[in-house]
Amino acid sequence: MGQCWAAGDEAQEAAAAKALLEKAVARYRVQGDKSLAEFSRQGEFVDGERYVFVTDTQGIMLASGGPSVALIGRDVSSVLDPELQKTFKHVLQTPESAGVQQAEYRWQNWRDGKVERKRVYFQRLANRVLAVGYYLPRASPEQARALLDKASKAIEQDRDGTVRAINDLKGGFLEDDLYVFVVDLASKRYVAHGTNLRLVNTDFSKVKDPEGKPVGIPILEIVRQQAEGDYEYRWRNPVTGKVEHKHAYVRRVGGYLVAVGYYSG
DSSP states (O other), X not given: OHHHHHHHXXXXXXXXXXXXXXXXXXXXXXXXXXXXXXXXXXXTTEETTEEEEEEETTSBEEEESSGGGGGBTSBGGGGSOHHHHHHHHHHHTOOGGGOSEEEEEEEEOTTTOOEEEEEEEEEEETTEEEEEEEEXXXXXXXXXXXXXHHHHHHHHHOHHHHHHHHHHSOSSOEETTEEEEEEETTTTEEEEESSOGGGTTSBGGGOBOTXXXXXXXXXXXXXXXXXXXXXXXXXXXXXXXXXXXXXXXXXEETTEEEEEEEEOO
């Protein structure tokens, strides 16, 4: 059920972004570059976190209704990291005949200041590229499994160093709303938590979700009986700040319980 809600939320975001892009494209076809000033103002081309931005095919920012307004007149590629430069180069080389296209990258969300995944829809008109994007607050099940694999392997190779890295909150084990937590199976206490250090050294077996559903005891029972499994409960999403459905993948690694969960709205 939660996954259906999440899919519905994203479908609505996608539809809204495409609609705003279509509106901007229609306006540009009529007014040409005269519409650039309108795209850069707070008005009908800014819809919450969604806004129109325009570059030329050389990478110069021409208009933006969001924080990238500060880049107008600059070569945007000069401020992008190497990975994003590849995506941007692909966008600029897209032929006009391709119609509406999409891409994903990471960009600062002007609402909370966090760098988050963003999906953008764009369309080329002659030597202009018009685009509208929206942020993706929820990672996928596949990304959660990948992070669990990464953390498990790291713990096998360097247990103490990996625990420190997870608790550092910047050690490569925090990806959007995905994070790792680790519990010592002997003491049943957290030894690492990817977003809340106050939980470290507390008793995991006593943890319940906001609705009173046991979390710690059933997860510990899962890894007692088998090497890995999964469990669903409700928990606060660190990106959206809301209590959402969470599906945790759990694994026994040596004497540790290692877990990563994804949210589904």
